[in-house]
Amino acid sequence: MEKAWIAVLRKEALSELRLRSSLITAILFAVFSVVCISFATYDLQISPQLGSGLLSLSMLFAAVISLPRVMLVEVESKTIDLLRLMGNPGDVFWGKAIYNLIFMAFTSIVLTLLFLGFTHVGVGNYALLAICMAGSSAAFAGTVTLCGALVTHASNQTALAGILSVPLLLPLSFLAVSGLRVALDVQGTFNAGNGMIAGLGLLSYGLATLAVGPYLFAVVWKR
């Protein structure tokens, strides 16, 4: 018999493949933000400091506009009570969080490739870039899934999910900027050790978010 969290993950994937609304939103947001950055800096050579800030902010807002949808779509389609009756909170959380993690990892890859292509910023450390993206995606997935669940009983849900998620994710941006500026530094100006500390911190933060998430989710899920 299929495990419950895999069933939730499969349901999310099938529903996304049918509508493709979140995917289209996230990819279009990635394209728009990169084109805007490219347009605004057409006569500048973007430094690793500036590039890391722009890239991590683009990832943050791409996550905030697309990830809460996995919870809010249950409210819109009036399936949330059925899911609450049938599903164990841990399974629902893991199914939705892992779906968000895969979705965010895909969006991050697309966004980063577009960013590097449009802005001509080089990569000095590919491993660190991958660690920063994996850590950011894990933290985004855990935090935004939880914030999506918190607003299911609130008014003005989509905007509120963003308002709740951004302050929790901004500390991550500090770590992401610190790690990415070393990853995007081709000339070796920055201390590689500090970049690796930031990258591993980001990964730990993401894992901590995913580890705590199911317990907090269970509180708001079971009534």
Add this chain to the structure above:
Amino acid sequence: MKPGVFKNLRILFALAVAAVTIWSFMVPDAVGFQRPELARIFFWHFPCPMLATLLLILGAWFSFRFTSTKKLSFDVRAVACMELGYLFCILTMATGILFSYVQWGAWWQNDPRQTSFLMVLLIYAAYFGLRGAIADPVKRGLNSGVYALAALLPTMFLTFVFPRLPQVQSFHPSDSIMKGNIKGQYAYVVIAVLVLMVWLTVWMYRLRVRAGTLELNLEEVDDGLETNRGDTAGSTVVRPVRVPRES
């Protein structure tokens, strides 16, 4: 406690504040400040972030108690802590901005510690935004309680870890007290102001919890009586129906 004792405590508190304020202007200037005579705002700035952080942790603790027991009295305590913490966050930012102008020459220096505390303020603001968006008191308490618990990790990171990262260069000296730059009379004033602020915080917390408990009791009485407060239907409705609260 008798009302007379409360009155005496209030008078004692007012006298202590007056005495410490005068004392704070009489102590010799501290070393290491650009304009030491104006740096006395440090006395009032220093306790604010400490109390704000402590109240955020306490708020998370009471939120945890509420999520485990579903007793609304814990939610009242959590909100009291969060509201006071928010107040001290605002005071931290206000006194910090003045301090920044006096010592570093700009209202906003983009200092990492200034920015990280602004984020703590944003977390508090989001907490109250969530509370305002949910009407049912139990759901409001549960959801905002979970948010307070989830916010604990980023807040601790912003307050304790981030300023100490090797790549973070801040104008804020992190070793003024540890290295003994603030000592003697100056240090005694810092401690005296801290004690007074803690006293004021405990006082305000007790008042807020009492007001919140009274509000809860009033709601329970309303649930029982369903009295006509002038906003229900006209006189043709003669049978009030009690609607039980959702469990």
